[in-house]
Amino acid sequence: MQTLKQTRFLTKNYSNLQGLRTLPMGLCLLLVSLWANAQHGPARDLTLPVLMAGVCLLLLLAIDRYYRRVFGRVKGLLSRADLLLWGAAGVLALAAFLVDSNTALNLPFSTLGLVFAADLLVSGLLFWGRAKLPLVGNLLLAVVIAILSILPVLGFSGWWTVLGIKHSVLALTSLFGVYVIIGGVIGHIYFIRALPKTAESQHG
Numbered sequence: 001m002q003t004l005k006q007t008r009f010l011t012k013n014y015s016n017l018q019g020l021r022t023l024p025m026g027l028c029l030l031l032v033s034l035w036a037n038a039q040h041g042p043a044r045d046l047t048l049p050v051l052m053a054g055v056c057l058l059l060l061l062a063i064d065r066y067y068r069r070v071f072g073r074v075k076g077l078l079s080r081a082d083l084l085l086w087g088a089a090g091v092l093a094l095a096a097f098l099v100d101s102n103t104a105l106n107l108p109f110s111t112l113g114l115v116f117a118a119d120l121l122v123s124g125l126l127f128w129g130r131a132k133l134p135l136v137g138n139l140l141l142a143v144v145i146a147i148l149s150i151l152p153v154l155g156f157s158g159w160w161t162v163l164g165i166k167h168s169v170l171a172l173t174s175l176f177g178v179y180v181i182i183g184g185v186i187g188h189i190y191f192i193r194a195l196p197k198t199a200e201s202q203h204g
Contacts, residue, residue, distance in 0.1 A: 017187055017191040017194070018067050018187070018188065018191055019184035019185060019186060019187025019188035019190075020063045020067070020184055020185075020188045021063055021064065021184070022180050022183065022184035022187070023180075023181055023184045023185075024057065024059040024060040025056070025060075025180055026177045026178070026179070026180025026181035026184060027056055027059070027177070028052055028053055028056035028177075029173055029176060029177035029180065030173075030181070031049075031052045031177075032049050032052060032053075032173075033170045033173040033174040033177060034174065035048055035049055035052070036049075036170055037166055037170045085126070089123075092115045092118075092119075093112065093115050093116070093119070096111040096112040096114070096115040097169065099111045099112075100112045100168065101169060108152050108153045108157075109152060109153050110148070110149040110152075110168050110169070111149075112149075112172055112173075113145050113146070113148060113149030113168070113172045114149050116149075116172060117141075117143070117145040118142075120139070120141055120142035120145070123138060124139050124142065134186060134187055137179075137182075137183055137186060138183075141179050145172065145175065148172070148175075149172070152168075159171075
């Protein structure tokens with residue numbers, strides 16, 4: 001029974017557990033955030049971020065080829081509810097980004113940060129229940145981001161300037177990018193160790 005549950009978990013989360021796939025996204029998010037932080041006034045030349053995105057896309061294609069060649073493919077078992085959840089998370093993140101970027105609102109907390117924290121909490125509990133290391137990582141970062149998001153309400157405004165970052169949005173997107181990179185490596189390690197022994201020994 002335990003083996004059957006493990007097999008179902010690996011099959012359902014086969015792509016998610018292939019953590020190296022998330023590295024290009026995290027790297028792109030981090031690099032674009034740092035690029036935006038280095039700008040003075042409205043950005044006029046978008047050549048560099050476009051090149052960054054292009055390089056990250058090529059890296060993603062190379063990683064996808066690696067996984068297919070070494071580990072093969074498994075038809076995913078994501079339900080319609082899972083897809084709706086990911087779609088809703090994306091819409092909420094975009095809406096929160098627009099809210100935080102609107103200087104006229106000047107909210108005393110980060111909406112984007114709270115959305116990030118909620119996404120990490122929900123995805124951790126729903127998808128990583130059997131993967132203890134990714135689950136703990138998700139929950140810890142959810143707590144950290146939630147605290148950072150409400151620090152201005154507690155009287156600690158401008159904490160991001162200590163990191164040399166101009167805006168809380170850029171600080172949170174940079175932090176999230178770093179987590180995606182580290183979390184991707186952790187997910188890949190878990191993926192390798194969670195494979196059946198025969199497959200693990202065969203793929204080294």
